[in-house]
Amino acid sequence: MKTKIPIAEPFLGEKEVTLVTEAVRSGWVSSKGKFISEFEDKFAKYCKIKHGVATTNGTSALHLALVTLGIGKGDEVLVPTLTFVSSANVVQYTGAKCVFVDSDPQYWCIDPKDIGKKITKRTKAIIPVHLYGHPCDMDLIMEIAREHDLYVIEDCAESHGALYKNRFTGSFGDISCYSFYGNKIITTGEGGMCLTNDDVLAEKLRILRDHGMDPKRKYWHTIVGFNYRMTNLQAAIGVAQMEKIERFVERKREIAALYNEEFKDIRVVSLPPEMTWAKNVYWMYSLLIHNDFGRDRDQLMEKLKDQNIETRPFFVPIHTMPHYNRGTRLPYAENLARRGINLPSGVTLTEADIERITSAVRSFIGHS
């Protein structure tokens, strides 16, 4: 049996070992210690956003952002249905209602035209998700948000380094949220961050992250907060990863270019999109299998699994999950979800791995 090619594997180097060791030796293993603000500053600076507030994970970053903006019971929040489930769960945590939006069939992210149809008097916010590393159409989304007085919380868990019209994803909305889970573009093990250009929101994010404690008066709590603080150990890994983030993003794009070259002449699959206004970072390289091809996505996944190549189906649209299902149909997202597959996309992939994957796909399609 050939060695397993995983869907994504983090690259951790000597610098990570050195800085984590330094954090351990210093005794600062919880959420005080120099690496936390250093990681916040470096990541915020990279994204060209003023403030960084590091959190335990990406889900807590999103929840913190919603609470900071005052979202709660009686409110509605617009979320794309084709995303990882936590983009929607965080809305439920606040007591607000999730209203699901269809995908743009061309670039797979939240469809601005469908956003317009889902707005009611109770709508308070939109959570655009830059899916699989491709940016949302932020000009259209911000125009709708301004017109209806809505907050925008960008879910950038999959889009570190991605650009919309040459500006970083995450720099358009009120607050943007990142994940540093092990398969994300940079990792801290578990970890997340909120970024914002607004001084008042940054202060509020920090207070809510730390049990709602008054920064000027110890153990005086004026609001119900959370413990969503990142540890110094996580941040030490993050600081080391920041030295490599630009290389990781470029490697993701190189891997996508190698795949595209091999698949571009195959009529029965669509390559991942990159709109003229976008820099896609291809967090997960994805293909769509056409409906008129005799076999389907699941059969391709089986075939690759037999060759010890790990793949993933697209996310299952959240509006079809039992506890969210209200009988709505979102046809574009449902169609993409049935046909989409993620191929191995980690920065540790070798040229030989990519050759093995592309020949397996080509032979399944009948293009050897």
Ligand SMILES: *Cc1c(COP(=O)(O)O)cnc(C)c1O
């Ligand atoms: C990974 C991910 C999250 C959640 O991040 P965690 O760090 O795993 O909590 C949220 N949204 C999207 C789109 C993700 O891909």
